Amino acid sequence: MAEKRSKGREKSKTALSRRSFLTAAGSGAAATVLLNVSPIAQGKTFNPDLIRPPGSLTENDFLTKCVRCGQCMKVCPTNAIHPTTLEAGLAGIWSPFLVMEVGYCEYNCTLCCQVCPTGAIEELTVEEKQQVHIGTAYIDRSRCLPFVFDTPCIVCEEHCPTPKKAIWFEDVTVRDRDGNEKLLKQPHVDPELCIGCGICVVKCPINDPAAIRVTSGGETRNPANQFLLSTSPYG
Amino acid sequence: MLHRLTRREFMERSAKGAAVVGLGPGVLLQEQPPKIAIASWEDPQEDPDAIKHEAQRLTEEAVKALGGMSRFISGGDSVFIKPNIGWDRLPAQAANTNPDVVATLVRLCFEAGAGKVRVSDHPCNDQRRTFVRSGIKKAAEEEGAEVFFMDRRKFRDVTIGGENLRSWPTYTDYIECDKRINVPIAKHHSLTSLTLTIKNLMGILGDPRNRLHQNLGPAMADVAKFVPSDLVVLDAIRILKANGPTGGNLQDVERRDILVAGADTVAINAYGTTLFGMAPDSLSTTREAARLGLGTIDFESLDPVRLNVS
Amino acid sequence: MVNIRRASQVFFLCLFMVIFLRTTLVGENSTGPLATFFMDIDPLVLISTFLASHSIMPGMLLALIVIGLTLLLGRFFCSWVCPLGTIFNAISAFRGGNLAEKIRTGSWNRWQKSKYLLLIGLLVAAIAGLQVAGVFDPIPLLYRTMATSIYPAFAWGADQLFTWLYLADPGIGPIRVTLVSEPIYSLLRAYVLPIEPVAYDGGVLIGLFFVLLAVLALIRFRFWCRFICPLGALLGACAKTSRIELRNNPEACNDCNLCVLYCHGGCDPHLTGKWKKQECSLCFNCRHQCPSGAISFEWKGPGTSKQIVPPLPPRREKKEVAKDNG
Numbered sequence: 001m002a003e004k005r006s007k008g009r010e011k012s013k014t015a016l017s018r019r020s021f022l023t024a025a026g027s028g029a030a031a032t033v034l035l036n037v038s039p040i041a042q043g044k045t046f047n048p049d050l051i052r053p054p055g056s057l058t059e060n061d062f063l064t065k066c067v068r069c070g071q072c073m074k075v076c077p078t079n080a081i082h083p084t085t086l087e088a089g090l091a092g093i094w095s096p097f098l099v100m101e102v103g104y105c106e107y108n109c110t111l112c113c114q115v116c117p118t119g120a121i122e123e124l125t126v127e128e129k130q131q132v133h134i135g136t137a138y139i140d141r142s143r144c145l146p147f148v149f150d151t152p153c154i155v156c157e158e159h160c161p162t163p164k165k166a167i168w169f170e171d172v173t174v175r176d177r178d179g180n181e182k183l184l185k186q187p188h189v190d191p192e193l194c195i196g197c198g199i200c201v202v203k204c205p206i207n208d209p210a211a212i213r214v215t216s217g218g219e220t221r222n223p224a225n226q227f228l229l230s231t232s233p234y235g
Numbered sequence: 236m237l238h239r240l241t242r243r244e245f246m247e248r249s250a251k252g253a254a255v256v257g258l259g260p261g262v263l264l265q266e267q268p269p270k271i272a273i274a275s276w277e278d279p280q281e282d283p284d285a286i287k288h289e290a291q292r293l294t295e296e297a298v299k300a301l302g303g304m305s306r307f308i309s310g311g312d313s314v315f316i317k318p319n320i321g322w323d324r325l326p327a328q329a330a331n332t333n334p335d336v337v338a339t340l341v342r343l344c345f346e347a348g349a350g351k352v353r354v355s356d357h358p359c360n361d362q363r364r365t366f367v368r369s370g371i372k373k374a375a376e377e378e379g380a381e382v383f384f385m386d387r388r389k390f391r392d393v394t395i396g397g398e399n400l401r402s403w404p405t406y407t408d409y410i411e412c413d414k415r416i417n418v419p420i421a422k423h424h425s426l427t428s429l430t431l432t433i434k435n436l437m438g439i440l441g442d443p444r445n446r447l448h449q450n451l452g453p454a455m456a457d458v459a460k461f462v463p464s465d466l467v468v469l470d471a472i473r474i475l476k477a478n479g480p481t482g483g484n485l486q487d488v489e490r491r492d493i494l495v496a497g498a499d500t501v502a503i504n505a506y507g508t509t510l511f512g513m514a515p516d517s518l519s520t521t522r523e524a525a526r527l528g529l530g531t532i533d534f535e536s537l538d539p540v541r542l543n544v545s
Numbered sequence: 546m547v548n549i550r551r552a553s554q555v556f557f558l559c560l561f562m563v564i565f566l567r568t569t570l571v572g573e574n575s576t577g578p579l580a581t582f583f584m585d586i587d588p589l590v591l592i593s594t595f596l597a598s599h600s601i602m603p604g605m606l607l608a609l610i611v612i613g614l615t616l617l618l619g620r621f622f623c624s625w626v627c628p629l630g631t632i633f634n635a636i637s638a639f640r641g642g643n644l645a646e647k648i649r650t651g652s653w654n655r656w657q658k659s660k661y662l663l664l665i666g667l668l669v670a671a672i673a674g675l676q677v678a679g680v681f682d683p684i685p686l687l688y689r690t691m692a693t694s695i696y697p698a699f700a701w702g703a704d705q706l707f708t709w710l711y712l713a714d715p716g717i718g719p720i721r722v723t724l725v726s727e728p729i730y731s732l733l734r735a736y737v738l739p740i741e742p743v744a745y746d747g748g749v750l751i752g753l754f755f756v757l758l759a760v761l762a763l764i765r766f767r768f769w770c771r772f773i774c775p776l777g778a779l780l781g782a783c784a785k786t787s788r789i790e791l792r793n794n795p796e797a798c799n800d801c802n803l804c805v806l807y808c809h810g811g812c813d814p815h816l817t818g819k820w821k822k823q824e825c826s827l828c829f830n831c832r833h834q835c836p837s838g839a840i841s842f843e844w845k846g847p848g849t850s851k852q853i854v855p856p857l858p859p860r861r862e863k864k865e866v867a868k869d870n871g
Contacts, residue, residue, distance in 0.1 A: 014653075014821050016661055024662035028669030035675060060674070064598035067590050067679030070689030071581065073745065074696075077361045077570040083693055083747035091675055094689060094747065102744065106361055107483075108323050108368070114576050115568060117584035118594045119602045126574065145449065154426045155445045159359055161323075163484030169425060185425065203359070205445040363740060367572030384740070388708050 035091040046225045048215035050087050051098040051196065054105060054132040055113040055122045058221050059088075065120035068094040072112035072121060078103035080198065081112060096121075098134065100198030100214045105134065107161035107197060130162075135196030136218040137166070137189045143211035146186045150174045156200035156212050157187055166193035167200065191218060191228055268302035270537040271497035273506065276472075277545040279492045290335035290472055293494035296544045297468070298343055301496055307466045310348035312413040316340055316380070317464075319419050319435055320356035320371050322481055323364040329473035330482040332420045334370035336470050336494065340416060341378040349414075352380045356438040357406065390441030397457025398527075399450055404441030410462055417464040417500070421471045421507045423479035423487075426451055430480050431507040432467050432500045433459045433520040452519025459500060460527050469495040469503050471510055501530030502537055546829040546854060550624060554631040561628040565691055566737060583628070583684050588612050588783075589664075589776040590685070593678035596671040612783055619787035620780045623770055623826035624809050629683040630770055630826075634809070636762040644806070650765050651805040653813045653821055657771045664778040681775050686755075693745040694752030701742050703733060771811045771824070781823035790845050791825060793817040794856070797839035804831030804840060814840060829854070836860045 039045045043059075053072055056062050073081045073096055080103030083094040096112075098105060107130065113123045124132065137156075145151040157167040169185035176182050189212075196214045204210040219225055226232060274297040276289045298304050308314060318332035326334055337354060344352045354375045358365040362384050366372040372382045385406055393405040409415065419435030426448055427434055433455045437444060440458065447454045471493040475482045482488065491510055495503050501524045505515035516522055516532045525532050561583055568580045581604055584590050591608040595601050611622060623630050642650065667678040679685045707730040715722050745751075761768035770777050793804075795817045804814040812824035814831035832840040832854065842854035 013655070013819075014658065014823065016658055020658070020662055021665060024665040025669045028666035029673055031666070031677075032670045032673035032675040061598065064671075064674055064676050065594055066676065067584070067594065067682060067685045068689055069584055069590075069679060069685035070692040071568060071584070073689070074565065074692035075568050075570070075576060075580075077363065077740070079739075079741070079743045079745075082745050083689065083751060085747050085750060091677065093677075094680065094751065099746070106323060106364065108364065109361075109570070109574055111570060111574065111576060115580045117581040117590065117602060117605065118598075119600070151449050152426065152451075153448050155448055157425050158448075158480060161360075161481050161483060163478060163482070163487070165478050165481075203445050205443060205448075361570065361740075363570050363572050364574075372572075387741075388711050 035089065038089050040089050041091060043224060046216055046222070047087055048217065049097070050084070051100070051135045051198075051214060051216050051219070052221065053081055053096055053098065053112040053121050054129045054134050055110070055124045056221055057120060057122065062120050063088070063092055063095065065118040066092075066095045067118055067120075069117060070094075070096075071115040071117065072096050075111045075115045076103065077106055077109060077111065078202075080104055098198065100201035101209060102202075104198035104202045105196075130195070131220075133195050133218050133220045135198075135214040135216045136191050137194050137196060137198075137200055137212055137214050139187055139189055139212045143206055144187065145206070145211070146172075146184045150176055150182060150184060152184060153205065154185055154187065155203050155205060159199045159203045161197060161199060162193050162195060164193060166190045166195070192230060194218075268306060269300060269497075269540045270499055271495065271502050271506070271534060271539040272297045272300035272542065273539050274300070274494045274496075274542045274544050276492035277543050279490055286472070287335045289492065290333045290494075291339045292544050293472065293492075294336050294339035294468070294496075295343070296542055297494045297496040298340075298466075300540045300542055304343040304347040307416075307498075308344050308347040308349050308414055311350040312344075312348070313351045314344050314349045314353065314414045314416060315409050315412040316344075316352060316354045316375075316416045316418060317409065317435065317438055318354065318356060318371055319438065320362075320365050320369050321358040321360070321438060323360040323368055324482060325368055326370050327473070327485060327488065328482050329420060329422065329475040329488040330480065331365065331369035331371065332418050333470045333472050334374035336468065336472070337371050337418060338374035338378045340418060340468065341375050341380040344416075345379060353408070353412070354380045354382045355385055357385050357440070358438070393461075395457055395461045397454070397460065399453035400457040403444075403458070405458075405462075406439045406441070409439040414465045415462060416466045416468065418468040418470065420474070421469060421491075421510060422475035422482070423477050423511070425479075427518055427520055428513065429508060429511055429518055431504045431518070431520075432464075432469060433504055433524055436462070453523045455520050456523035456527055456529070459524055460529055463529070464500060465498065467497060467500045467503050469507050471495065471507060474510060476511065497537075497539075499530035499534075499537060501525045501532060502534035502539075505532040506534045506539070547833040550827075550829055553625045554634070557626045558628045558631045561687070565688065565696075569739070582607075583688070586611050586626075587682060587684045587776065588615075589678055589682045589779050592779070593667060593671040593676055593682075596668060597674055597676040611780075615780050615783040616786045617788065619789050619822065619825060619827050620777070620784040620810070621827045622780050623774075623777055624828040625826075627683060627776075629687040630767065630809075632687070633758070633762045633767050633769055636759050637766045637768075640763045640766060647766070648802045648805050651808055651811065652815075653811050653824060654771070657811055657824060660771070660773055660775060660778040661782070663773065664775040664782075667775055678775065681773065683769070683774055683776050690751055690755040693748030694755065696739075697743045697745060697748060698752070700738050701744075703730075703738060704742050707733075766811070767809055770809070770826075784823045784825070787822060788845050789827070789853070790822070790843050790850070791820045791831070792841050792843050792852075793820065794839045794841070797837045797856070797859070799837050799839075801836060803834040803836065807831065807834045832857060
């Protein structure tokens, strides 16, 4: 038969000592301060690869809400949304960003906005989402077929979803190896129309890496990460 | 020559009579049934139900003018209908084939005794979205078609044996079925100028099809020769005049209210080109396919049956 | 009680998996209303998001119901609802060690306090604007692990298997494996598998993190729940006001320690008067396992106490499994 009566002292066995309480609190505060030392955390620079889903709040607000649940990553129909490791800094680990080499942002889709439980990705209508730039596409002329190999392609423009396409062509006449004239369509991105959806990157036939890439510059959610005069506060 | 002229006169006279009566000239005794039928809608309306009715009637009359679906489909056939379901767009945006044209073709196939009618495409946008938003899944299933997503495993390397394309991953079901119906929509396209019947066959090809653009016209012509269509139906009820093949802006869409049907894919391509104000031989796909012997660019020489449908 | 609790665990785990699978594109641009259910009822998501951003989404208020029930009833969430808890429960059933070790490690350990320290650190960081609670919150942890690691791995494996079966087409004469495998594959493609195999670079690290936790669960019963889980800590703190108390009748108790062996939370049900309420997740295993009917649960009102879950009748054989080493 057990004889283990309790006295008052037993209850305090489970209680936290003041020292451990303060250590924990202090560590939490210290971690916050330490993780804000990086230039990205302080807004001094922007990671071109940190392309957030459309509807995302500005970075500091975003990180106060994102609970790293992964629902947006699951629901994204094209497997475009992935967990960061260090792209958003250590403080942003496992928050969502788009990897255009794998998937692209479907033009008429707002599923990620709908499933975010905390509102880190704000719920937008389809029309609102179509006005949001999540980044800008850049053509790498040293790799794009019509520029570097005088070969026709146009796959990027073919898939561009904006009603007035954000990729346009310059008709150029070149000479091939045998000296014959060739008419080529060389693509150009219109940064004011480009919403950074990335379908051009996914469909580009060049893979190592694609001859067109999307960077976070020009993202609507971040007034500081702009480069065009027209989207500047004073423009 | 004389014989042909006489036949043309005969056709024109009987076509006029037929439009009034509502019968296709094929009924009025021929040595051969017509090779190409161009059906126009008399009184286009904006109302969606009216457009649906128009699509159904145009399809019915165009096929009937060719001698009826039973000319193409035999009892028990397994039919594969290949519309354009490539894009995440609504029917009004004219990026995918009109769903009611597809549905009517399904119905006509079953009425002609087809054993199985399957509808599919290999889209460029997410297939779950394109199949639903184009309206084709619902419309075709309502008529009893099996609408399915293509199975990745069934894209197998096939020896096409063309001058430009030796082999390519192709959807085996499309090759192995009994009858093939190619039903595209007429659209602008930056590379080939337009995408009509031959370019529509992209939808049975597997990746890396984004490389074909480097020699698109000749490559697609090779595919068209390898898997000839038993019936080709060009949806020109709404055509996309700019920013194709994705479209998106309703201002780029123009109502032409025309449906073309026939077995000569080159002739239909050539005719479709004229709808955009271009010469019939403008497209590289058309010229290449003609060179391979798939048909004739001079569609008028086939004595097309022109119908006014109401 | 135990069977009801088990049914509840299975129900919520299945609900979690069904919601997970259905959070996908079906054709139209909308997901069902239940898509965020488990995040919405998670009190740690509510509190840390509010502390860090000073705003919440309306659906998250469902978590107040969980908090309210915990204040009243105790830390039931961990043994009745939490899908991660259920998974660790299942893994821990295979833990190693002999009986004496399991009893020793099944008792309350002072390191179970560390989850409270982690909670405090996370909440202070949230107040300072750093919302990292989600990294350690069990519901987001499970969802993100499923989404980026377990599900893609399963999908890839299934795809490889069924594609090989389709192409290799093994069989004898007319009896081919594909007669069975193709219908199964179609069913999986319709309800379970993604439309195309999915892949997540960051999923490797997330998966390894989960493997580490699974290994810990094989070392100690529900290691995560007892030592690390900040949500468990939060609910444990709320459980202090609970009116439900465990009573271990010292006259009936025979020191067999079966209650300790099967205890979920590590709350010392065998120590009369020293039961740790904030560690108890109301699994009722102690009562169920006790051969002498020593354990019951009471509702302690002001001044009165009413027995709400009576002890089970004693079983005929009294087992002396092992003595408690104190």
